[in-house]
Amino acid sequence: MALKFCPLFSGSDGNCTFVGTDNTNILIDAGGSGKQILCALEEIGVDPKDIDALIVTHEHSDHVKGAGVISRKLDIPIYATDGTWYAMSIGGISPSNTKVISSGEPFVINDMVFTPFDISHDALEPVGIHIRAGDLTAAIATDMGFATEDVRDYISDADVLLLEANYDEEMLRQGSYSYPLKKRILSDKGHLCNDEAGRLVSSIAEGRLKKLYLGHLSQENNNPVLAYKTVKRIVHELCKVDVQKELMMEVALRYRVSSMTKLEK
Ligand SMILES: [Zn+2]
Ligand SMILES: [Zn+2]
Incomplete structure (x- = not known):
């Protein structure tokens, strides 16, 4: 059994991740134009006709922009x-393409099992996704x-x-965002900062985690080098x-396909 995982693009502007096995191809979120998503699939060598389903985590436009187009185009x-x-x-x-989770x-879906779980975010009913393919597992928590x-x-x-x-x-507090927007991002229903990501990874890093992608970076209040260094430092400090x-850790790219992880068991 193989588990394939690849962020196609990731950030406050748009999010889309590919997960699959040798028999199944799934998109999680479609926060880009239909064209952008189809180009990204071509880049990783997946024929759009082979996509089996789209899973959407919540209604914010950076997750659903291309959802309708992709569902209708690929049926x-x-x-x-x-x-x-x-x-x-x-x-x-169409009703036949409307699935409630x-x-x-x-x-x-085919040989994959998905489990949505609650996340604290200012959307109506947002979820993270746990993914299982045989004995291999992945998760998306943004x-x-x-x-x-x-x-x-x-x-x-x-x-x-x-x-x-x-x-x-620090970048958020010093940056140009309005006070209400800063408050929203910092709140319990906003977004996760680099330090908290580092602490969370530290609490699970001694388990079976093999590959970590840092994603959904803010354009304005973060940069890939800082996110990477901060998480690396905290993980080393807290759990050695x-x-x-x-x-293995990498920052998922904002507008381009990141590297594909393929695990086999
Ligand atoms: Zn959101
Ligand atoms: Zn988002």
């Missing part, structure tokens, strides 16, 4: 929570003001993890795990 189902279906505006989707309830115990549990057995490292606290020797 694939969209899986989203009730709240997300209610809140997202993506145009008409619930936090804590696993659902199966868009969260803080990591609950529940989130920690769901990501703790991941072989591959895409985790939010949205902002550097040496990033790059014992744990």
Whole structure:
């Protein structure tokens, strides 16, 4: 069994991740134009016709911009929570392509099992996604003001993890954002900062985590080098795990395809 995982683009402007096995190809979020998503698939060598489904984590435009187009063009189902279906505006989707999922309830697509879990974010019913393919696991946890115990549990057995490292606290506080926007980002329902990402990784790094992508970086209040260095330092301080020797880590690219992780077991 193989598990493939590749962030196609990641950041406050748009998010889309590919996950798959040898038989299944899934997109998680479609926060770009249809063209951008199709180009990214071409780049990783996946025929769009082979995409089986799209899973949407929540209704914010950086996650759903291309969802309607992609579903209609490829005739694939969209899986989203009730709240997300209610809140997202993506145009008409046929009933047969409308699939409702619930936090804590696993659902199966071919040989993969997906379990949505609650995240603390200012959307109607947002979720992170735990992914299982045979004995291999992955998780996506972005868009969260803080990591609950529940989130920690769901990501703790991941072989591959895409985790939010949205902002550097000092850059955000000193930066040009308006006070209400700063308050929103810093709140429990906003986004995760580099330090918190580092602490969260430290709490699971001695488990089975093999590959970590830092993602959903703010353009304005973070940069890839700072996010990488901060998380590496905190992980080393708190649990002595040496990033790059014992744990592969990279920052998911904002507008381009990141490297594909393929695990086999
Ligand atoms: Zn969001
Ligand atoms: Zn987002």
